Amino acid sequence: DARVTQTPRHKVTEMGQEVTMRCQPILGHNTVFWYRQTMMQGLELLAYFRNRAPLDDSGMPKDRFSAEMPDATLATLKIQPSEPRDSAVYFCASQEANYGYTFGSGTRLTVV
Amino acid sequence: SQKIEQNSEALNIQEGKTATLTCNYTNYSPAYLQWYRQDPGRGPVFLLLIRENEKEKRKERLKVTFDTTLKQSLFHITASQPADSATYLCALIRSYNTDKLIFGTGTRLQVFP
Numbered sequence: 590d591a592r593v594t595q596t597p598r599h600k601v602t603e604m605g606q607e608v609t610m611r612c613q614p615i616l617g618h619n620t621v622f623w624y625r626q627t628m629m630q631g632l633e634l635l636a637y638f639r640n641r642a643p644l645d646d647s648g649m650p651k652d653r654f655s656a657e658m659p660d661a662t663l664a665t666l667k668i669q670p671s672e673p674r675d676s677a678v679y680f681c682a683s684q685e686a687n688y689g690y691t692f693g694s695g696t697r698l699t700v701v
Numbered sequence: 702s703q704k705i706e707q708n709s710e711a712l713n714i715q716e717g718k719t720a721t722l723t724c725n726y727t728n729y730s731p732a733y734l735q736w737y738r739q740d741p742g743r744g745p746v747f748l749l750l751i752r753e754n755e756k757e758k759r760k761e762r763l764k765v766t767f768d769t770t771l772k773q774s775l776f777h778i779t780a781s782q783p784a785d786s787a788t789y790l791c792a793l794i795r796s797y798n799t800d801k802l803i804f805g806t807g808t809r810l811q812v813f814p
């Protein structure tokens with residue numbers, strides 16, 4: 590089965606450091622999403638792209654977060670500088686039109 | 702803003718019984734609603750999608766209903782098995798003009814032998 594690949598699976602970093610998370614969506618899926626999951630808030634949409642163009646990043650703290658899709662095979666989410674409250678699991682998902690999302694396994698981020 | 706409510710308490714049922722999970726939403730009716738399964742340490746896995754003009758959808762042992770009057774979706778697993786134990790997430794999309802999927806917080810299902 591085709592899958593969404595995320596790297597790294599786990600990341601522990603110190604407060605103030607830059608964090609970059611990567612995602613390889615399924616080939617042919619033209620919509621890519623970044624979600625954050627915490628126990629308190631559940632799954633929150635941070636940003637999404639269609640055909641590599643950013644469509645909505647209203648869920649993302651703009652001062653420290655940035656999301657890009659340099660090509661159809663790579664989406665990135667950066668946090669700079671990172672803070673302890675950013676600790677969460679970050680999921681990437683891609684979608685075939687009018688169907689369900691396919692999620693990656695996530696990046697578990699811990700900021701100490 | 703749209704709010705999605707799922708029972709935060711775990712649902713414990715015996716193997717072989719039918720599990721029924723509830724998803725209630727407020728405000729506007731969504732264009733369509735989806736159900737996902739999530740296992741610990743994994744990403745959500747898509748199960749079923751139901752559109753606003755559909756009342757029921759089935760897939761093997763799974764059944765989803767959608768009542769736009771009650772603003773509620775029910776998710777049923779018949780002949781439940783211990784392997785069905787997981788967290789089940791309800792999610793909705795507001796309109797056909799957007800791809801933004803809003804998730805509920807999920808309900809944990811535990812099926813015991």
